[in-house]
Amino acid sequence: MKKLLTATAILLATPFAALAGADFVEGDKTFAADAELGATITTGNTETTSLKGRLDMKHELGNWENQYLLEALYKEDSGEETGKRYYGLIQGNYKLNDVSYLFANANHEIDPFTGFDSKSTVSAGYGHKFVDTGKTLFAVEVGPGYQYKRLDDASALAAGDDTEESWVAHGVMNFETEITDSSKFKQLFVADYGDSLEGRSETSITANIIGALAMKFAVVVRYNSEPADDKKSTDTETNMTLLYSF
Template sequence: MKKLLIASAILMAAPFAAQAGANFVEGDKIFGGDAELGATMTTGNTETTSVKARLDMKHELGNWENQYLLEALYKEDTGEVTGKRYYGLIQADYKFDEKSYTFVNGNHEIDPFTGFDSKSTVSAGYGHKFIDTGKTLFNIEVGPGFQYKRLDNESAAVAGYDTEDSWVAHGVVNYEQQITDSSKFKQMFVADYGDSLEGRSETSITANIIGALAMKFAVIVRYNSEPLDDKKSTDTETNMTLLYAF
């Protein structure tokens, strides 16, 4: 944990060091985001509950663009919890110009069904928007990071240790395309490569229903090249949610 705090301090300082020799661009403060919610509940002979919630917010101020993301997934089948995941992310981007920026982010995930009580990652690096036309966005982020994991009691007893940590190479590839005036396609890949390769792919299509209300269909794939002994390397998640933009 001490290594994680040291790494966090080093990586968090990166954008501020970049800002030291630059001036903020005066401009309006911009804040917005979207909230998602999807739920399924059945009673009677079959009793199931499934809830997916997500809150994604962005704040722009001068050269800074900050993102705050919260996600929650909960599944229950006949009184037994079959899925539970909580995820939070904070990212700050400092823009050098319209195309280039430096970033720093930290995220924390709780997913007991992977055999880990929690996983935390901090990273910093350089980002570049290769295409940004208003209708099409393609950007890549790369940089170093540090990852810290805590095993649950059962997995720790089998493995003989209760924590894992490693430096990682962090990368993000993001593509967004406005299909029509009321629909958008997004594809994002996130990867952390250290002692193992961990990746996340999210493919989604969003279509407006009325006003700020939209329907979103998403397929999420998570991959770990070295899962714990009794776990699978790939998890998939398919969601249909309502999205409200604000």
């Protein structure tokens, strides 16, 4: 845990150290957020519950672009918990110019159904927007990171230790484009490569219903090249949710 705290301090300080002597331009303050919610509940011969919630907030202040993300997923079948995932992310981007920026990122995930009680990752590096027209965005981020995992009891017994720590190479590719005036397509890839390769792909289509209310269809694929014992390498998640922008 001490290594994680040290790595966090180093990685989060790296982009800010590079800003020493840089000019700060005060710009417009803007804030935007998307709140997302989906649920499936059945009763009778089959009793199941599935809930998905997400809050994605973005704040711009001068040269800074900050993101705050919270996600929650819960599934239950006949009174038995079959899925649970909680995820939180904070990222700060400092714009060097219109297309380049430095980023610092910290995220934490709780997903006991993967064999890990929790996973924390911190990273920092350089981002570049190859396309940014207002309607289409294609951006890539790369940099070093550090990952800390806490194993569940069964996985810890098999591994002989209850934690795993490693430096990772962190990469993100984000593509967004407007299909029509009322619909948007997004494709996000996130990868961390260290002692193992872990990746996440999120593909989504959002269609406006009325005003700030929209319908979102998303497919999320998670991959781990070295999963815990008796766990699969790939998890998939398909969601249909309502999304409200404000």
